[in-house]
Structure formats: structure tokens, C-alpha cells
Amino acid sequence: MGFNVAVDGPAGAGKSTVAKAAAKAAELVYVDTGAMYRAIGLYLLEKGADIRDEEAVKKLLPEISVSIVYEEGVQKVLLNGNDVSGRIRTQEVGEAASVTSAYGAVREKLLHLQRELAASSDVIMDGRDIGTNILPDADLKVYLTAAVSVRAKRRYTELVEKGEEADLSEIEKEIEERDERDMHREIAPLKKAPEAVLLDTSDMNIDQAVKALLVLIFERRIKRLACEQ
Secondary structure (H helix, E strand, C coil), rough: CCEEEEECCCCCCCCHHHHHHHHHHHHEEEEEEHHHHHHHHHHHHHCCCCCCCHHHHHHHHHCEEEEEEECCCCEEECCCCCCCHHHHCHHHHHHHHHHCCCHHHHHHHHHHHHHHHHHHHEEEEEEEEEEEECCCCCCCEEECCCCCHHHHHHHHHHHHHCCCCCCHHHHHHHCCCHHHHHHHHHCCCCCCCCCCEEECCCCHHHHHHHHHHHHHHHHHHHHHHHHHC
């Protein structure tokens, strides 16, 4: 088994940004599970499927193939062989991913690939249930979060910088609703694993959050090496 780091936390906390930067510094393979769910969400939206109809979604899953590849160190998300890395980052796709990721059939479809990646490589994987469900034996589990108001402001700034229209209060409402949905879904709800280290980034910038995560990674690596000797 590779050296595995599981990073869980709510939407907009900066998990992907922090985990990706830490992966590069610590020479780990970054696996963005959220991007995989987003790819499924994108397909369903483009097919005009009712994403709130679980049976309708289940019927379409055999048509979907999602994979992650790396080209010159850059992660690309492939949907049925096509690079959709840029197209999956819209608010609409994010909402579709949140809704459909609660379905057992959707989670089962991606579970095997995620565990296979972790078994064969040293990885850092972020999502909602990595430490509690996908990688229960991860060497390090981190619950990365931030206050709702902080997460909403970050998302607002991101959209404005892209030239998109944004309503801060609406974004904050959507984040609160998504937290509620993710934390109370029947299958693999978002929660902090008992042994996970809490990393609250509300008062941190990206560099500070990355450094805090790297300290945890290096400490755990040293501990594992000591146990193996």
C-alpha cells in the first residue's frame, strides 16, 4: 500500500487547492475525487437528465467512463475519453455533483478506481468521505474546513475574477444548503473521522494552509518510516 493522505471537508474550504499544492511539494499523486463526481454531474446535465431522479441517474451510469491522467505533471479529468477539466468547474456542475454523489450507485462506480490509485501510489486524496469511507486506513487523515462566511467570500472573489456575475448572499445560502445535504445524506455523509486532524483555514491564506498540511504530512511520513524499520 502506498503512503496515503486523506483530506476531507465541506465545499469551498480550499481542499483541492491546498491538497494539490501540498502534493507537488511532498511528491505525492494528487487525486481530486470531487472532479470525478463533477464529471459525472456534467454528463448528466448535458444529457438533460433529472439529477434528482436516482433511478434515472442509475440507468445512465453504464454510459459514463471517468478517469484521471497526468500529462507533464498536470492532472486531467477525462469523461468518456475527452478532457473536461475546465468544463466541470461551474457552479451548476458543482451542484449536480453534490446531488448525485449521494446516490449509492454513483459512489460505487468511482470507489474501485479511487482505492486502486491509493494502493499503487503515494497519494493525497480529497473529498467528503475519504478518511471515513474510501481510505479508512490512510496514514494521515485531515479535516480541512473554514467558516461559511469565509468560504462564500472566497467563492465570490473567484467568480468575480473570472468575470462572472455573483451574489455573495446567494453563494453563502448555497454553501449552507450544500453543507446540510452533504452532512446528512444517507450514504457516506461528510463528517470528521475520529482520528482526523482538524485544520481550520478561516484565518489562513493558501500558503499558510499548505505549509500547515505539509508539516502534518512530513511528521506522519517520519512516523511510518520509523515503524517500518
